[in-house]
Amino acid sequence: MKRLLVVDDSKLMRDMIAACLRPLGAVxxxxxxxxxxxxxxxxxxxxxxxxxxxxxPDVGGVEVVEFVRxxxxxQNVPILIVTTRGDDDSRSRVLAAGASSYMTKPFAPxxxxxxxxxxxxxxAPA
Amino acid sequence: xxxxxxxDFIGGFVAESxxxxxxxxxxxxxxxxAIGERTSRPQAVRTLFRGLHTIKGLAGMVGVEPIVELAHxxxxxxxxxxxxxxxxxxxxxDVVLRGVxAIGERVEAVAxxxxxxxxxxxxxxxxxxxxxxxxxxxLTPPVHTAxxxxxxxxxxxxxxxxxxxxxxxxxxxFAPSDERAAxxxxxxxxxxxxxxxGEIVKIVPRARAVSGAAPVVTFDLLVIGASADTLETIxxxxxxxxxxxxxxxxxxxxxxxxxxxPLAELPPEIGRGDVAIAGRTIVRVELERLDELQEQLSSLTxxxxxxxxxxxxxxxxxxxxxxxxxxxxxxxxxxxxLRRAILRARMVKASDVLEPLALVVRSVARTSQREVQLxxxxxDAELDKAVADRLLPALVHIVRNAVDHAIESPDxxxxxxxxxxxxxxxxxxxxxxxxxxxxxEDDGRGIDRERIAAQAGRAIGDNASLLDAISGAGFSTQSIxxxxxxxxxxxxxxxxxxxxxxxxxxxxxxxxxxGTTFRIEVPVTIAVVDVFSFICGAQPFVVPxxxxxxxxxxxxxxxxxxxxxxxxxxxVVERHGRALPLVELARILALPEPRPGSKALVxxxxxxxxxxxxxxxxxxxxxxxxxxxxxxxxxxxxxxxTDLGDGKPTLVLDLDELGAYARARALAGDAS
Numbered sequence: 001m002k003r004l005l006v007v008d009d010s011k012l013m014r015d016m017i018a019a020c021l022r023p024l025g026a027v028x029x030x031x032x033x034x035x036x037x038x039x040x041x042x043x044x045x046x047x048x049x050x051x052x053x054x055x056x057p058d059v060g061g062v063e064v065v066e067f068v069r070x071x072x073x074x075q076n077v078p079i080l081i082v083t084t085r086g087d088d089d090s091r092s093r094v095l096a097a098g099a100s101s102y103m104t105k106p107f108a109p110x111x112x113x114x115x116x117x118x119x120x121x122x123x124a125p126a
Numbered sequence: 127x128x129x130x131x132x133x134d135f136i137g138g139f140v141a142e143s144x145x146x147x148x149x150x151x152x153x154x155x156x157x158x159x160a161i162g163e164r165t166s167r168p169q170a171v172r173t174l175f176r177g178l179h180t181i182k183g184l185a186g187m188v189g190v191e192p193i194v195e196l197a198h199x200x201x202x203x204x205x206x207x208x209x210x211x212x213x214x215x216x217x218x219x220d221v222v223l224r225g226v227x228a229i230g231e232r233v234e235a236v237a238x239x240x241x242x243x244x245x246x247x248x249x250x251x252x253x254x255x256x257x258x259x260x261x262x263x264x265l266t267p268p269v270h271t272a273x274x275x276x277x278x279x280x281x282x283x284x285x286x287x288x289x290x291x292x293x294x295x296x297x298x299x300f301a302p303s304d305e306r307a308a309x310x311x312x313x314x315x316x317x318x319x320x321x322x323x324g325e326i327v328k329i330v331p332r333a334r335a336v337s338g339a340a341p342v343v344t345f346d347l348l349v350i351g352a353s354a355d356t357l358e359t360i361x362x363x364x365x366x367x368x369x370x371x372x373x374x375x376x377x378x379x380x381x382x383x384x385x386x387x388p389l390a391e392l393p394p395e396i397g398r399g400d401v402a403i404a405g406r407t408i409v410r411v412e413l414e415r416l417d418e419l420q421e422q423l424s425s426l427t428x429x430x431x432x433x434x435x436x437x438x439x440x441x442x443x444x445x446x447x448x449x450x451x452x453x454x455x456x457x458x459x460x461x462x463x464l465r466r467a468i469l470r471a472r473m474v475k476a477s478d479v480l481e482p483l484a485l486v487v488r489s490v491a492r493t494s495q496r497e498v499q500l501x502x503x504x505x506d507a508e509l510d511k512a513v514a515d516r517l518l519p520a521l522v523h524i525v526r527n528a529v530d531h532a533i534e535s536p537d538x539x540x541x542x543x544x545x546x547x548x549x550x551x552x553x554x555x556x557x558x559x560x561x562x563x564x565x566x567e568d569d570g571r572g573i574d575r576e577r578i579a580a581q582a583g584r585a586i587g588d589n590a591s592l593l594d595a596i597s598g599a600g601f602s603t604q605s606i607x608x609x610x611x612x613x614x615x616x617x618x619x620x621x622x623x624x625x626x627x628x629x630x631x632x633x634x635x636x637x638x639x640x641g642t643t644f645r646i647e648v649p650v651t652i653a654v655v656d657v658f659s660f661i662c663g664a665q666p667f668v669v670p671x672x673x674x675x676x677x678x679x680x681x682x683x684x685x686x687x688x689x690x691x692x693x694x695x696x697x698v699v700e701r702h703g704r705a706l707p708l709v710e711l712a713r714i715l716a717l718p719e720p721r722p723g724s725k726a727l728v729x730x731x732x733x734x735x736x737x738x739x740x741x742x743x744x745x746x747x748x749x750x751x752x753x754x755x756x757x758x759x760x761x762x763x764x765x766x767x768t769d770l771g772d773g774k775p776t777l778v779l780d781l782d783e784l785g786a787y788a789r790a791r792a793l794a795g796d797a798s
Contacts, residue, residue, distance in 0.1 A: 010180050012138040016187055019130050036313045036345065039331045040302045043343040055179050058317065058329045067331045067343065084183035106186035109130040 002027045002120060003046065007038040007064070008053040008082070013105075017051055017082065020109040021116050035059030039067050047077055049120055051112075052099070054083040054090050062094050069098035078119035082112065132187055137412045139188045140237040143181055147230045150177045151485055154226065158219050158488070165287075168212025168280035169325065174222070175204045181229060193232050195245040199253040200225040212280035221256050225249060270370055272297070273348060276330050284327055285370070288350045295370040296324075296357065298347040306363060313345050316362055323360065324352035413511055416472050417654070421672075423465060430457060469651055473508040476554040476562065479518060480504060483525050487550060490529040497536050497546055498529050503553040509562050510651040513628060516750065517564075517648060520623040523616040524566045524644050525550060532570030532642055542639065544569065560650050561630075567643040573636040593634050597621040624648060626769040629752045652750045657778065659744040659770060660725070663717030666744060668768060669727065669779050676728040680708070680739060696792040699726070699737060708737045709788040714763075729781035736785040751778050763787055 004027050008014045011033070018029050030047075032038040036058045042050065050068070054061035061081060068074045078100040083090070091102055100119055103112060153167075153174040160167045182197035200222050207214040214222075228249060235242045269277070269285045277285065288295055300316045313329070320326055327348040344365060349357075357367050434454060441447045484500045491498040509517075533539075533548035540546055554564045573596070579586040582595040597617040624632045630648030657668035658677070680699060699708045708726060723739025730736075749768040763784040767775040 009176070010142060010184060012135060012142045012184055013180075013187070015138065016132060016135055019135075022130075034314065034317075036317065036329055036331070039343055039345075040307070040313045044302065044304055044307060055176060057173075057176060058326075059331065063331065067333060070333045084179060084186065105183045106189070109132065 002048040003030065004028070004116075005030050005032060005038065005041055005047045005050045007032045007035070007050065007056070007061070009033050009056040010053075013053065017112065020112045021051070023113055024116060024120070035061060035064045038064050042068055042074060042077065043071075049116060050077060050079045051116070052079055052081050054081060054094065060090075062090060062097055065094055065097040065099050078122070080112075080115060080119060082107065132189075136188055136236065139184055139190075140233060141412070142184060143193075143229075143233045144237075146177045146181050147226055147233060148482065150174050150181075150226045151223070152481070153177070154219055154223050155484055155488065157214050158216070161214070161216050161219065166211065166213045166283070168208070168284045169327075171204060171208050171212040171214060171280065175201060175208050178204060178226075190232065190236060190242055192242050192245040193229055195250070196225055196229050196232070199245075199250055200229075203253060203256060208278070208280055210279070211283040218256055221249075221252055225253060273328070273370075277328055277348075281327050284325075285348065285350065289370070293351050294353065296347075296349045296352060297366075297368045297370060298349055298357065299344055299365040299368075300347065300362070301342070301344040301365050311363060316345075316364075317347070319360055319362055320347060320349055320352070320357075323349070323356050325350040411471070413472070416468060419468050419471075423461070423468060426464075427461060430454075430461060433457075469510070472510050472512070472651070474511050474514050475504075476507040476509055476514075476564070477502060477504040479509070479514040480521070480552050480554065480564075482518075483521060483552065486522050486525050487529055490526050494530050495535065496529055496533050496548060498533050498548040498550060500525075501549055501551045503551065505555050507554050507556045507562050508650070509648075512654045512750070513562075513648060513650065513652050516623060516627060516652075517646070520620045520646070521552075521564070521566065523620050525552075527616065528566065528568040528570065528642070532568045532572075534571055556650070557647060561647050562650050564646045564648075565643055566646075567641060569641040572638040572640055572642055573634075574638070589634055589636065592636070593617075593621075593632065597632075620644075622769070626775075627750055628652060629750075652752075654748055655751045655768075655778070656746070657749055657751075657768070658727070658746055659776070660727070660740045661742050661744060662723065662740040663712035663715065664741075665717065666770060666776050667740075667779050668747070668749065668770070668776055669729075669781055670765075671746065673729050673781050674727050675730050675735060677743065678726050678728070678737075680724060680726045680737075696788055701728070701735075701737070704735075706735055706737050707789075708739055709785065711738045711740050711784070714784055714788050714791070727781070729785060731782050731785040736781070736788075738781060738784070749778075 002024070004021065004024075006014050006017050006021075006029055008017065014031050014033075018031075021027065021029075027048075030041060030045075032041050033056075035056045038050070038052065039059065041047075042064075050064075052061045052064055061083070065079055065081075068077060068079065079098070081094050081099045081102045082105060083102075084105045095102060101115055103115060153170040156170045157167050157174070160170075178197045178201040182194050182201060185191075185193035185197065203218055204214070204222060207218065228246060232242050269282050269289065273285070274282065285295055298320065300313060302311075302313055306312070317326060317329065327350055329345055329347045332344050332346055333342070348370070354367070354369075357364070437447050437450050437454060440450070480502055487498055487500045490496075528550050529548075533550075534542070534544070536546045539548065549569050551567045552564065553567070554562060557563045573592065575586050575592060578592060578595050582598070584595075586592050586595055597620070621632055624630045624646050628648045629652075630646060633645045634642060635645070636642040656671040658671055658674060659666055659668045661667075678701065697708045697710070698705050700706070706728070710723060712723065723741055725740050725743055726737040727740060728735050728737045747770065749770065751766045751768050763780055764777050765780040766778045768778055770776050
């Protein structure tokens with residue numbers, strides 16, 4: 001069973017992302033509504049994939065990525081950034097900070113599913 | 127392959143967008159108020175930006191392009207304001223308000239499944255042009271070495287301003303752990319609790335290096351305004367509370383972060399009770415689903431009646447039904463509880479309904495050049511969403527009139543010794559008997575009875591006759607309204623909604639020179655029913671859609687009518703190869719000049735179909751039904767009354783009872 005953390009300040013967006021990723025099969029979803037909660041969750045538990053929004057109250061996605069990558073134990077957790085167009089300058093920042101992949105909302109359900117599957121399988125043999 | 131259709135999320139999109147639009151409006155009003163006070167609200171600007179950004183993202187996912195376009199344009203000018211220290215000019219605020227209103231209209235269109243209008247190009251142009259006119263703000267000064275590189279310009283401005291005012295600023299540290307999370311204490315709950323004490327400017331995570339162990343994180347929260355006492359007594363397990371450099375900040379020499387004593391960690395039990403409150407989760411549900419539940423409940427009630435009849439029949443046949451009775455009684459109680467639970471789920475807070483009126487006050491005050499503030503005193507009163515939706519237009523009318531006509535111009539007010547700012551106070555509280563009272567009080571000039579009397583052409587005695595005079599449909603012409611105190615405008619509509627539609631009570635008190643209070647008392651809940659309306663014997667009637675199986679033309683089928691001109695109100699028509707009893711509704715209702723109807727409504731009664739002939743169909747509506755439960759007034763066949771929007775009561779017919787009545791009359795007629 002894979003553990004996924006979906007981080008977005010919009011409940012609806014979290015629901016939509018989970019609906020898109022449910023076809024992955026054996027996965028459990030956990031949710032966080034802010035960057036802070038995300039950091040707390042990844043610090044306390046182990047996830048196979050983090051799907052992360054950039055623009056959130058308190059702490060943004062870039063800081064979440066910076067934190068995750070600063071932790072030796074979390075170096076290899078795949079992070080899929082899902083964000084709204086307009087955050088273009090954040091794109092290079094967040095990839096530089098160590099995000100694994102980047103998608104722009106709106107995305108097609110199939111596109112995010114394939115990307116998540118790729119990130120999960122790439123990591124699986126390790 | 128995925129079978130996900132994002133269109134399934136349209137309902138959620140509407141609900142969340144409505145909330146975001148409301149939040150954006152609230153932020154804009156706050157920002158505007160700050161402009162008046164010559165300060166800024168960086169936090170509000172940031173929240174506004176995030177709101178617009180989220181709306182844009184969601185609208186993109188469900189494919190509502192005009193909203194994406196509007197939100198994108200607005201977002202870019204608000205982003206600029208944020209980057210400049212959270213300063214937004216009146217001009218920008220105004221354009222953004224209009225832009226948010228345009229988004230709101232489009233969300234409503236989505237909600238009502240109407241076509242969504244394209245983003246208005248003139249407004250988009252205005253948004254684009256206002257961009258360059260933003261006044262540049264001087265660079266914000268550094269506040270503290272530990273924080274400077276983590277804060278945005280507007281956040282630094284915020285902290286700097288606080289320190290300048292000698293408002294305490296704290297660095298609060300929290301370390302999450304599994305145990306704390308298990309007892310409900312997470313960074314989320316800590317943040318929410320601290321936000322009740324002061325303003326949280328920024329939270330940053332700090333990784334703590336612990337060799338070999340699992341990653342450890344602590345959070346530093348930068349908080350403005352909380353007192354040391356409240357931070358100590360809040361009952362949160364905080365690692366440290368450190369004051370940020372105070373007085374000499376302006377001189378540019380930040381004091382070193384003097385580590386004060388870490389607060390003793392409190393046992394988790396202390397926090398627990400509060401956490402339960404903070405952890406109250408809210409699920410939004412479409413009203414339609416609750417209606418569905420209510421309908422299910424109605425059919426459950428019907429089968430419960432049938433059960434009772436059967437038990438009575440068994441009892442008559444001499445069966446011991448004590449246990450069955452007990453179960454049935456228990457079921458009655460359970461049904462009642464279930465009904466209550468469903469009604470509670472439909473309730474909204476009165477404050478949520480009344481808050482948007484601040485926007486009305488603002489826009490009317492601007493156009494009529496008044497200075498008015500809206501004050502709310504709403505307690506915890508709640509009301510049915512269906513009541514709230516219907517009541518809001520009436521409240522808008524009253525508030526609009528108050529700003530437009532009752533509140534004097536600022537100079538006039540000062541001249542008579544009043545505050546420059548007029549105040550409109552809206553109070554709401556629960557009254558007995560499942561009613562809610564909403565009062566709208568202004569401190570304006572009051573209503574001039576003599577003038578109203580002159581206009582109405584009759585003497586005005588008490589407040590009730592004054593209300594009658596200003597609520598007359600003939601009174602609501604604008605010329606009269608503006609020459610008098612203006613109370614005539616739209617008051618007939620207010621009365622129609624409050625009294626006619628909701629079955630409530632409307633009254634007023636007024637004192638010359640001191641102001642006017644309108645008092646509305648309406649039921650907390652109402653029954654909304656989907657009905658067909660039709661004409662029968664020159665009068666309109668309605669029947670619930672759920673009781674009608676079919677509607678058909680009867681003109682051509684008259685031939686099958688039995689040749690004998692019996693006086694029986696029941697004839698026979700053929701329908702789908704079956705003989706169907708046809709009741710002339712006009713005759714059953716003893717209406718004057720009954721004519722043979724041309725349309726037939728088919729209802730099912732005890733499994734048998736009965737057709738009712740009516741003159742013509744009018745349409746289908748959602749109406750509020752006021753049930754007639756008083757046994758003295760109750761007439762068989764009439765379930766209640768409603769208002770189709772013409773201000774006159776229209777009867778809601780119960781076809782089931784009418785069918786039974788027609789049969790009884792037919793039998794009596796045959797016997798005679």
